[in-house]
Amino acid sequence: MSVKIKLRREGGKKKPFYKVVVIDSRKPAKSRYIEKLGYYQPLAEPYVFDIDKESSLKWIEKGAKLSKTVKDLFKKAGILKNK
Numbered sequence: 102m103s104v105k106i107k108l109r110r111e112g113g114k115k116k117p118f119y120k121v122v123v124i125d126s127r128k129p130a131k132s133r134y135i136e137k138l139g140y141y142q143p144l145a146e147p148y149v150f151d152i153d154k155e156s157s158l159k160w161i162e163k164g165a166k167l168s169k170t171v172k173d174l175f176k177k178a179g180i181l182k183n184k
Contacts, residue, residue: 103127106160107168108141109134118142121152121171123160136160141174150174 105126112118119141122134138160139152157180161167167175175181 104135104160104163104165105168106138106157106165106171108170116144121157121174123165126166150178152178152180154180 103126104123106121106123107130108119109122109124109130110117110119120134120137121139121141123136123138124130124132124134136156138157139150141151142149152175157175172181
């Protein structure tokens with residue numbers, strides 16, 4: 102099974118809220134996810150990015166791919182060291 106760590110959009114119209122989830126890459130974005138790792142609120146001042154670092158690193162070690170946006174957020178949070 103190939104898995105990805107990506108953002109899942111929640112919230113209302115013009116009020117996005119994202120869950121950071123581990124999901125099978127072959128499934129649609131709104132399908133059932135394997136594990137929720139955290140959340141991201143881009144409209145908050147400053148933006149809010151809360152993540153479970155240990156679980157994230159565990160999934161990355163298992164071979165989970167990161168979406169571009171999640172990779173950028175992980176770098177800003179200091180989880181990834183320029184990978």
